[in-house]
Amino acid sequence: MKICTKCGIEKPLTEFAKRKECGPFGRVSHCKKCVNTYRAKYYKANRERLLAENRKYCKENREKKRRTCKKFYEKHKDEILKKQKEYCKNIQKGYWLQQENIMRIQKIEKNRGFAGEKI
Ligand SMILES: [Zn+2]
Secondary structure, eight states: OEOOOOTTTEEGGGEEEETTTTTTEEEEEEEEHHHHHHHHHHHHHHHHHHHHHHHHHHHHHHHHHHHHHHHHHHHHHHHHHHHHHHHHHHHHHHHHHHHHHHHHHHHHHHHHHTTOOOO
């Protein structure tokens, strides 16, 4: 049993989150319920601010990105399309090469009798 330093109630250890750096028992000093209450309170108190910041960041970034992207895209349209095509092709090729390798290794392991075992 352990006493929560926040609400002062004695509770079983399972009611406290584990944390290595928290002393010999390795548990935080606030019970899970208190931690949850604190988190909820913090979120509620800062909700508008957090959301507004998030929205502002997204909006600014989106517009900035769109502007530079559009300009860049129009200037290098052919080049980009070509590169994209090549990139996709390479990825597909790479994927199959990888699959082939995996299958080959599995086959060798099977022949040696290693299948399913860690080497
Ligand atoms: Zn508590």
